[in-house]
Amino acid sequence: MRIGVLTSGGDCPGLNAVIRSVVHRAVVDHGDEVIGFHDGWKGLLEGDHRTLDLDAVAGILATGGTILGSSRVQPAQLRDGVERAKGHVADLGLDAVIPIGGEGTLKAARLLSDAGLPIVGVPKTIDNDIASTDVTFGFDTAVGVATEALDRLKTTAESHQRVLIVEVMGRHTGWIALHSGMAAGAHAIVVPERPFDIDELTEVVGRRFEAGKRFAIVVVAEGAKPREGSMAFETGATDVYGHERFAGVARQLSDELERRLGKEARPVILGHVQRGGTPTAYDRVLATRFGWHAVEAAHRGDFGKMTALRGTDITLVPLAEAVERLKTVPQERYTEVECVL
16 A cells, blocks of 8 residues: 555644554555655645655654644635645555544545545544544643643742742643643643633632632633633634634733732743653553554545544544544533642
8 A cells, every 4th residue: 555644733742653653554564655745734735745664754753743744724725625635645646644633634634535535534632622532642741741830830939929820722622721730739720611700710819828828820721711701801813724813811810810819920821842842651652553553444444534542442433523523621520620629
């Protein structure tokens, strides 16, 4: 077989582990040839590619980012480019294409699959918001980075008697905020699924100081918003990809809490550091397993599917199911956290 592979959307720890796994399984065990497209769907639309052999993937298992590069393509461009993509796949003699990416990538994969391309998707997102898989690789690394940052910030917050509002990634879901906040013993966690009430949050933080504590740590997901009418709140515009540009929830929360509490409050935005660098052992293993099973699915002709973790097993789910809804933090998980804050 000839297999094409690409990485699309935001970079994520573990992408290189998937690429390496695809090449090793395809080349060593099946005698296949693997083609890597540069910069995601853009590479497929433009026919920008290179051959991936064992030498090309040597030493990349523990490396962050993606050796193929990544980019975002506007939905309209992709829809208009379907025939061009099909032409490049035919010209290259590809028997399968393995796109690795999150919600947007998987929606594009479904579009091309419905158009007749032989697609096997691999899910990735540090937000862990793909509903059809228990976990996505990159999440464990992001939580570890955020937790370490929170542990370090505690000493600064206590030394200066501050409230630190730590903003982590999470556009629509609060999984990173939930897990890192719980692991680090944060004093409040704010997630997009549950609009916060500034009065309640002020009371929670204020109680710590009333009890004689010298600091407070609040973890907030970037997509979190206040309950309507509870406080003035700036929202951002929408970019060309349909994503909201956030106006900075940590900054706005720190200003409001400082005004209300009379305590110094500072925003700390972790940003892209959460999705860069070396993946954890867990993410390397999961990414490797996803790549292995994607190649096997291609050889079975099991297209229009995505690899997924269910329990401890890797299975396949239809792309249509994978993009049906996001996996959000359920109320019962948030209730668990409230009991230990």
